[in-house]
Amino acid sequence: MRRYSTLVYVLLLLAFFSSAPWSVQGSSQCKQINSGEIRPHSVTITEFGAVGDGVTLNTKAFQNAIFYLNSFADKGGAKLFVPAGRWLTGSFDLISHLTLWLDKDAVILGSTNSGDWPVVDPLPSYGRGRELPGGRHRSLIYGQNLTDVVITGDNGTIDGQGSIWWNWFRSKTLDYTRPHLVELMNSTGVVISNLTFLNSPFWTIHPVYCSHVIIQNVTILAPLDSPNTDGIDPDSSEDICIENCYISTGDDLIAIKSGWDEYGVFFGRPSRNITIHKLTGHNLFGSGIAIGSEMSGGVSEVHAENIYFFNSSTAIIIKTAPGRGGYVRNIYISDVTLSSVDTAIRFNSNFSEHPDDHYNRSALPIIERITVKDVRGDNIKVAGLLEGIEGDSFLSVCILNVTLKVTSESPWNCSYVQGYSDSVSPKLCKALEERPPDVSDCYKYNLSNYFWNSRIRKRNSWLHSW
Known part of the structure; x- marks a missing residue:
């Protein structure tokens, strides 16, 4: 039997x-x-x-x-x-x-x-x-x-x-x-x-x-x-599906990586075509979904949806730094529910630990075409810390249909980012206040395409x- x-x-x-x-x-x-x-x-x-x-x-x-x-x-x-x-x-x-x-x-x-x-x-x-x-x-x-x-x-x-x-x-x-x-x-x-x-x-x-x-x-x-007990770390890998997972650890729940500084640039193998679907979890340190900080081989075509994070430090983060090189582009994250999260969305451009002193200090990462949409959250301390790099602005950032109940008096902090927003509460920072001429521009890199x-x-x- x-x-x-x-x-x-x-x-x-x-x-x-x-x-x-x-x-x-x-x-x-x-x-x-x-x-x-x-x-x-x-x-x-x-x-x-x-x-x-x-x-x-x-x-x-x-x-x-x-x-x-x-x-x-x-x-x-x-x-x-x-x-x-x-x-x-x-x-x-x-x-x-x-x-x-x-x-x-x-x-x-x-x-x-x-x-x-x-x-x-x-x-x-x-x-x-x-x-x-x-x-x-x-x-x-x-x-x-x-x-x-x-x-x-x-x-x-x-x-x-x-x-x-x-x-x-x-x-x-x-x-x-x-x-x-x-x-x-x-x-x-x-x-x-x-x-x-x-x-x-x-x-x-x-x-x-x-x-x-x-x-x-x-x-x-x-x-x-x-x-550093990350849950799942796709690294210089492609065609990945992560689905129906529950993760509770001491660091990032999912961290997408592709090599570290000059070694990742030289090796040149990106992470791409990654789907994350139905993910639930929490942590006290790290993030729910992270890209980087080791992203020197490039990360692209990431689609995450149906996400629930609670009692966590940061929900969504892109981590990089001068010297990384590489790129993060065509990222599409939607249908996110948050409860008791310190920071909902973060771009950290000063994650500056390096493998040695031989990295190229002029190797600036390219961060572009990032869409975060359909996000709702209660008891959020900070809606967003979106910090690009001086002389290397993060481009085509779209924040759409986001409603967060925030406890901080300064819900958004933005620097060196450019992009668009629509239907965001609390009100987004000035750099991203403009509504896109065609909202469909923020959907063109939906992973299904x-x-x-x-x-x-x-x-x-x-x-x-x-």
Whole structure:
């Protein structure tokens, strides 16, 4: 009966994901048609000696199971089933054409021994570890150069046990940058769904140099005072769908990135074609949706809608600085509800931490064509802090249909920004008071016009099985 119910659940999941190439339908919900079949080969982690007592280290069991399943990559792929239990492990690699499936009461626990998280090279678009010069600890679940990878289950849990890392960070005793909970590099056809992620040592889910990624129906939690525990950070990646997620962490809930200063400019891989739909969450530090501050490779074609943030610091922010270079353009955020948020909209142009002293101080970012519309909020301290860069104004900023109940006597503060507004309360600052000659100009870069261009539509469908 158990195997039958699991089969039915998987078939329902397959029916839910619509088709590749992906499309944006209706209110920008990303769907994917999956014409693959259920993974024909499946093993359970206990078959490789794993013990789910929360004490036994199972790194070798995960590594050996995945090594064994690699022989089925060209035979329809395989599934690694993690049953109920607490499965302590260090970092392990995924493979192509793999489903990692966690049962309802399964918990993968990250080891609290830093030696179980190997040190790897820094990302080329960063030039060094994000926190410290040199390398960085590899994520708990890791993969690179993969195709068709699924991390899912019946709402099982992946717990990074990050408190020891946070303590090392606060005491400044780290030798290398902290690890993420999940990081996939140079990979395509990735699905992460129906799981809970807890207590990441650093950023939680980090697709970097990836394409065609769905992150759907996930919960991400970390204490509100945990340092830099971002929820989802698409980084120099394209064609990303983030949908139906709840995130409560110690930093940005979603942060879109594309490399750091001269390293990001040289690497030159932007983040683009990103949909965020039905996102709920809160934090005490950081932001709900952030772009940057590492955005030197460029960020464009981002569409976020149906957003709810509460008891939070900042709702929407673009973070950059002189020396970043790059660009942020064609950003469209709509249908946002806020409750008890310190700052609703912010452009921070002085986020000036740099990887080293070799960045080009004349590399000014281009920020243009940013629309925020249909926003309502109660108990908001400041409506907007919109600060561009002197000699490098942020252009074509559209603020439309925004109604905020603000407690500050100075609800808006604007400098070095140009653009338009319509139906904004409280009254917007003078630089953005003008109504656009044609309001449709503020809608032209709605992602539905950009998201799946002819090049994407002509690609062969990528297949993945469960």
